Amino acid sequence: MTNTSEDAYRHIITESVAFLYPAALRAAVLLEVAEHLADEPRDVAELAKLTGANGPYLRRLLRFLASHGTFLEDEDGRFHLTPQADLLxxxxxxxxxxxxxxxxxxxxxxxxxxxxxxxxxxxxxxERRFGQPIFAYLAEHPEHGPLFNAGMAAYSAGDIGYIIDGYDFPNDGVMVDVGGGRGGLLLAALRARPGLCGILLDHEKVLAGNLLPELGADDRWTLHPGDFFSSVPAGDFYTVKNVLHDWDDDQCVQILENCRRAMNPGARVLVVEAVIPPGNDPHFGKTLDIMMLTLLPGQERTQLEFERIFERAGFRITQVIPTPGNLSLIEAVPA
Known part of the structure; x- marks a missing residue:
């Protein structure tokens, strides 16, 4: 018979120190352990020399990470890459x-x-700790910009395949990727739809690191430095991926209204966000919502909350498509 009180106690003990896992991941990344294991397994003495780390401390770090499936220690004391560790x-x-x-x-x-x-x-x-909103802080501290943009792109990249596979992207006209960062989604859409052209809208400093030259067809895309709170370029199809969760409802309405005003006749918008389901089951959107709560004025939203925002902006949601990843696809047209 299960002792629920004991289970609850053990659960809280385990989860209360869960912050140590991302701390250990950071240490492994900065020590470049995964790079040194890319060709072959190594023992701690070798790794300590290669990384400049203390051997006993390094072994304790890797033993902990291996218990989470990140690295693997064999019977001879050598550490191997695992699929999780390889991502580092x-x-x-x-x-x-x-x-x-x-x-x-x-x-x-x-x-x-x-x-x-x-x-x-x-x-x-x-904002309370640093005296200004995070995007204002990044503007005043441009040295943090490259990591912020690369980190956001890393978290975003894993869902792009699900988005392309899960939605019928047009094969003609102009797609406007609103706040599209380095252009990972637009690049994938242009590769999948050879008749489609694209515009990547974001701040000039972000666009400087865009990925679109990888397409090899420079005549199919344009960079549009700008601010989606001010205006959005004209187009036939709009994508707004992981943007609305950064902002409060009024700001989201403003972004969507700017899209609606710029749309060519017959255009539609595809918002890509986590949609929080009802109930108490775990969902990555609920975790991400706590991150938003600490960093930004925005939030992750339920379908009903999205419907209210779209209605205020003059849109009607036509379908909501879950994907196998963390995000859902919300298609809307002008009401």
């Missing part, structure tokens, strides 16, 4: 190196530590 390499397909470094930066740790004050005040902890 900078040049790995779908590398999460930048993503791990981003979300374990001091500013993110401090914001998480300020969760109580955020809940009490109704204001993002980052």
């Amino acid at each position: 390499r900078a040049d790995a397909p779908r590398s999460m190196r930048a993503g791990v470094l981003l979300v374990t930066e001091d500013g993110w740790w401090q914001s998480a530590a300020g969760l109580t004050e955020a809940v009490r005040s109704g204001e993002p902890a980052f």
